Every structure is written in structure tokens, then in C-alpha cells.
Amino acid sequence: MIRHGSATDQPPLVIVHGLFGSARNWGVISKRLSDQREVIAVDQRNHGDSPQSDSHSYFDMAGDIAEVIESLGGRADVLGHSMGGKAAMVLALTRPELVNRAILADIAPVKYAHDQNQNIAAMRTVDLAKIEKRSDANDQLAKVIDDPTLRSFFTQSLDLKEKRWKLNLDALEAEMPKILDFPEIDGHFDRPALFLSGAESSYVKPEYRDRIRSFFPAAKFAKLPGCGHWLHAEKPREFEAAVRAFLDLTA
Numbered sequence: 347m348i349r350h351g352s353a354t355d356q357p358p359l360v361i362v363h364g365l366f367g368s369a370r371n372w373g374v375i376s377k378r379l380s381d382q383r384e385v386i387a388v389d390q391r392n393h394g395d396s397p398q399s400d401s402h403s404y405f406d407m408a409g410d411i412a413e414v415i416e417s418l419g420g421r422a423d424v425l426g427h428s429m430g431g432k433a434a435m436v437l438a439l440t441r442p443e444l445v446n447r448a449i450l451a452d453i454a455p456v457k458y459a460h461d462q463n464q465n466i467a468a469m470r471t472v473d474l475a476k477i478e479k480r481s482d483a484n485d486q487l488a489k490v491i492d493d494p495t496l497r498s499f500f501t502q503s504l505d506l507k508e509k510r511w512k513l514n515l516d517a518l519e520a521e522m523p524k525i526l527d528f529p530e531i532d533g534h535f536d537r538p539a540l541f542l543s544g545a546e547s548s549y550v551k552p553e554y555r556d557r558i559r560s561f562f563p564a565a566k567f568a569k570l571p572g573c574g575h576w577l578h579a580e581k582p583r584e585f586e587a588a589v590r591a592f593l594d595l596t597a
Contacts, residue, residue, distance in 0.1 A: 347369055347386060347387065347388050347389060347395075347414075348369040348370065348372070348373055348376055348386070348387045349384065349385070349386050350376045350377045350379075350380035350384070350385045351380030351381070351382075351383060351384045351385055352384055353384050354382065354383050354384065356382055356383035356593075357383065357421055357422050357423050357446045357447075358383055358384040358385065358386060358418050358419075358422045358423070359379060359383055359384070359385045359386070359422065359423045359424075359425060359593075360386050360387075360388065360411065360414060360415060360418075360422045360423070360424050360425070361375070361376060361385065361386070361387040361388070361425045361426075361430075362388060362390065362407075362411060362424065362425070362426040362427070362430030362431070362433055362434050363387070363388075363389075363390060363393070363427060363429075363430050364426075364427045364428030364429045364430050364431070364453075365428060365429040365462060365518070365525060366393070366462075366465065366499065366500060366503060366513060366518075367390075367393065367427070367428075367430070367499070367503075368389050368393055368394035368502065368503060368512070369387035369388055369389045369394060370387075370394065370502060371499070371502060371579075372387040372578070373387070374582065375578060375582060375585070375586055378586055379586065379589065379590070383423075384418075386414065386418070386422075388410075388411065388414055390407055390410065390429075390430065390433070391406060391407065391410055392513065392514035392517050392518055393503070393512065393513055393514075394503070394512050395512065396410075398514040398517065399514070399517065400517050400520070401517075401521070402514075402517050402518060402521035402524065402525065403521070403524050403529070404432055404433055404436040404524070404528070404529050405436060405440075405529065407429075407430075407433035407436070408433050408434075408436040408437035408440060408441070411424065411433060411434065411437050412437060412441050412444055415444045415445075416444070420443075420444060421443070421444060421445075421446050422444065422445070422446060423445075423446050423447045423448075423449070423593065424437065424438070424445050424447075424448050424449070425448075425449040425451065425589065426448075426449070426450060426451065426453070427451040427452065427453070427578060428451070428452060428453050428549075428575065429453075429525055431450040431451055431452070431453035432453055432455065432528060434448055434450060435448070435450060435453075435455050435528075435535075435561065435562075436529065436531065438535040438537075438539070438562075439531045439533035439534065439535055439561060440531065440533060442533075442535050442536075442537070445535065445537065446537065447537055447538045447539065447540075447592070447593070447596055448535065448537070448538075448539040448540070448562070449539075449540045449542060449589055449592060450539065450540065450541050450542070451542050451543075451577060451578060451585075452542070452543045452544050452547050452549045452550060452574075452575050452577055453549055453550065454541070454549065454550045454551075454554040454557070454558055455528045455554075455557060455558060455561055456528055456554055456557060457526060457527045457528055458526045458549075459526070460526070461522065461526070462518075462522060462525070462526075463519055463522055465491075465496075465500070466515050466518060466519050467490075468487060468490045468491050468500075469487075469500060469511060469513070469515060470515065471486065471487075471489070471490055472486045472487060473486065474509045474510060474511075475509060477504065477506065477509055478506070479506065480501040480502075480504060480506070483500075483501045483504055484497050484498065484501050487500065487501070495576070495579070499576075499579075531561070533561070534560070534561055534562070534563060535561065535562050535564075536563060536564060537564060538564050538566070538592070538596040539562040539564060539565045539566070540565075540566050540567075540568060540588075540589075540592045541558060541562075541565055541566070541567050541568070542568050542569075542570065542577070542585070542588055542589070542592075543567070543568070543569050543570070543577070544569070544570055544573040544574045544575055544576070544577040544580070544581075545569040545570060545571045545572065545573065546572070546573060546574040547573075547574045547575045547577070549575055550567075555567070566592070568588055568592075570584050570585060570588065
């Protein structure tokens, strides 16, 4: 967990990362957004410095976020990206009293077909005994992953001192069907919700909007030009501006 800023008259903002991510990935954005409110970026279970578990369902993740918000006073704005966005949605739909507003970054409440287990397999190819610095792991991953941005992202989850991944790869692989899916929920969230997508991403298709509105009747939609699924990393200033605009307009 990374905390920036201090409590103000504004609700705290809880940021929930996506698959293979961590609170650390959101450090710069968290710090910049903390000029008007307290911002807390969490490590989800089986990621970062959080506890590991064999179970990795969205109800599990929503429960974890609920505990954080309850420790902050019982109500917060929640920003979630990808898997973290689905966890934030489940929280808003099952514990709406805890969520003031929701920002869902490049994700929809639908089942996706793209499997991420190939990336788990790639991380397992790294000979951790030979790792002294992140670039060593990056060089090894280059043999199986072409995208340098993706390689850099994965190596942020390396514990160099302990020579291990800060990811429970076994649990994430076993629970991948749940991660790709969205659970059956009979609920809705009436408060403001922003579905913010990368214009070059296909994660939030126009045909998903009716389903989104069935859960989030007050949903607003926006796209950031010139970026894909990793919109907060590709266009951080534009992403920050969009988040600020939503929070200011719905205050």
C-alpha cells in the first residue's frame, strides 16, 4: 500500500491496479492526485507486498478493498484499472455504501477471451538465480516477449533481494478463468461512474454499453486518444486530467 497526501474534506481515493501490477506502478499518479485528497494505492492479493492466497476471485478482491475503505472511515472514491476495475465494480455492486464514485479504467463487466497465462509462462522462464538487477530479467524476458513496455512492467514485480517474483504465479494461473470472467451479480450502483478507455483499446466496445448501464445507470463514457489498454502509463497527464475533471464535476 502506498499513501500520499492527508485527509481533507474530499473523500479519499483508493487506486486498485490490474493483473501483474502493484501499487508501485501508480506512484506518480497517486502523488499528483493527492494535492486535493488522500490517495491510497493498494497491492491486491497475490501481488506486491500483500498476502498470497490460493483464491483470487472478484468477491475476494472486493472484500479486500472493502477492508481498506472501512479502515479509512467507510467511504471512498475508487479507481480501478483492468482486473482492478472489475474488482472495483464488484465492490460497488455488492457494497455500494462504501463507494462514493467509481472510475473504471479500460474495462467492462464482461467475460474476455484473451488468456494471460502466456505471460505467466514467460515469467517462469526467467532464471531468478542469475538476476542481480532488473535489466538482467528484462534481457531474459526479451527472448519470449517482444514488447519492451510489457517486459519493464513485469520486472517491476521482482524482489531482487530475495530473487523471487512478488506475484503468486501458481494461484493466478489456476484462477485465470475467474479473472477473465465477470461474476453473476444482481445489483446496481446508482452513483457516478466513469468508464475511461484508451481510444485504441478494444476492452470497452460500444456493444458493452447496455450491460454497463444495467449495472451502472449513471455511467459516463470517455476515451483518451492515442493510447491503448495501458492508458495511465501511455498518457499519464491526460489520464490524470480526465480523473480530475470527473471528480470535480461530480463533487
